[in-house]
Amino acid sequence: MPDLPLWTWTCLAAVLGLLVGSFLNVVILRLPARMEADWRREAREALELEAVDEPRPPGIVREPSHCPHCRHPLAAADNIPLFGWLLLRGRCRYCQAPISIQYPLVELLTGVLSAVVVWKFGPTWPALAGLAFTWLLVALAGIDFRTQLLPDQLTYPLLWLGLLLSLLPMFVAPAPAILAAALGYLSLWSVYWLFKLLTGKEGMGYGDFKLLAALGAWMGPGALLPVVLLSSLIGALVGGGLILLRRHQREVPMPFGPFIAAAGWVWFVAGDALWQGYAQLTGLR
Template identity: 75%
Template structure:
């Protein structure tokens, strides 16, 4: 384990995470809308219909932030991560509509997780890669929670980056990364088809296969079984709690991607310690 980073670097990572979290909110909200509009345009092109009539939603980078209700452009001080939402008391300054709790939660999560990454890995390329890994998982989780989609535009770069980092190797060797990516994908793909053949229903989305493959590319074969078990446990606890509180209907599908992402991040940060604790507890070490 690398030497722990000084507190100033951990605090700086937290601030950076808050700032990135603000951008992640934009990605979570705007990327699915733009994807849907592009799909509609492509469908119109295939059918020979007029596609220009389909207006694209605001872009992710260029268009400034605005209230989703009154469309008023937000002032710079309203966009201060976490603090802006608190100062506005969760309501738009102009139309007084409620601002989703998602905004401060994503920013806070990004800040805390970024600080943990730098605390865990110190300063260097490992921490930089870990931050990208963390931010991508947060964006994917937010999108999946809202839309039950895991966009290829985010999953594939995560997968390819994990494979490229194995060339160094930063976390695992190339052979381990490639093998784990393939087995990670095929394992959930097999579960998907067995479940569909037995029940006639789809138990999970194809994005879940790709996400587990990406995690395998980053962490190797040793992560796959723990991630699947942890994600299932987290999903069961969260789903059971939400249904008990009547926050989620039993027949309504629940996205599994956020649980895979959460389990993958936990194993990325503390997997070695968790494995050592398990082996010590069972007497295998």
Template identity: 75%
Template sequence: MPDLPLTIWVAFAGVLGLLVGSFLNVVILRLPKRLDALWRQEAHDVLGIEASGEPFPPGIVRETSHCPHCKHPLAAYDNIPLFSWLLLRGRCRYCQTPISIQYPLVELLSTILSAVIVWKFGPTWVALAGLFLTWMLIALSGIDFHTQLLPDQMTLSLLWVGLLLSLIHLFANPEQAILGAAIGYLSLWSVYWLFKLLTGKEGMGFGDFKLLAALGAWMGPGALLPVILLSSLVGALVGGTLIALRKHAREVPMPFGPFIAMAGWIWFVAGDDLWHAYMRISGIG
């Protein structure tokens, strides 16, 4: 790669993350609707029921962006990541309907996290893979937050990429990746069934198992316990805060995928630093 100062690479990663963040918003909002329509279509075909004739949801790549309220197509200057939302003061230019805060938040998050990845790993193949992992985790978190769904198309793709990367020992070797995937899946699968046997309720979805398996394939089995502990801690803090503020009813289920994704990303970027800090504090190291 060209010999440029690290700050240039970090800035480039931030701009790239901003652009990708705009696309991630499209994935978060459109992919679940596309999958739901495909499942309904398959169910109609299997049952021999005539389709309802409802228009198929817009595609992820080909269809142009439009206001979800008034359906007016957006001009190029209305679709500049982050800046258009700020210039329009969070409202549609054509119908003045408020634009969801999700759009700038996802774009800003993608910008910051992408820059952090390159700052941490430099202009390397590790950083390139890390960017892919980061963007996938952001998209999965957004989808799970909205729908409590972690699509197999994304979790299993992330799993397979992690296994393939182990062939070149980029993060883990093949043995570690396979063990990480298997233990990651079976650990939450066991918790799921234990909780169901004790309470008769489902505590989490199968997508959570697959997401943790994917993280295990990327980072090996040694990362699984810290990721589970971090995700549980963050989930308890966020959930407890929302319930205390009456922003979330106690009986309403809360998606766990975003917390797994958050914990996985933190450990991917700072796992070694966190472990060494723990060793120093505990007096072991």
């Protein structure tokens, strides 16, 4: 790789993250719609019902970006990550309908997280792997936040990529990666069934189990408990804040996947520092 200062690589990663964030918006919005269309088609086939001529939702790669309200294709300037939304002042150029703030937020978040990963690992292969890890987590968190779904199309690649990288090994060795993947899945699976037996309700979905398994494959068994505790803390703070601000009903379920993803990413880039700080604070060695 070219011998550039770390801050240059970090800035390049931020720009790349903005571009990738624009694509992740497409994934977050279009993948669930295509999944639901496939489920309806498969359900009709299983029940031997007459086929329905249902319009196919837009594809993720081929169909160009368009306004979700007037369906007008967007101009090239409108697609500039972050700045396109700012230049349009959050409204469609053609019908003046409001454009969701999700678009610039996802782009900005992906840019910032990508820059942090490269700042942490430098211009190395672990940084490249960390970028893929980050982008998949952003997509999963965004989809779960909107739809309470964690698609296998994203959780499985995250899991398998973590296991394959352990063969090098890049972050953890194969045995700890496999063990952590199994423990991650089984731990939340056990909590799910215990909660269901006690209350008759489902406290989380199977996608949460797979997501924690994937994080275990990347970081090993030692990361599982901190990630679960940190995600619970983040979830309690965010959920409690939204309830106090009356932005969320207490009875309405809140997706847990975004909190697992956030905790997993934080531990991935800062786990060692957090553990050292905790050890110094408590006197552990």
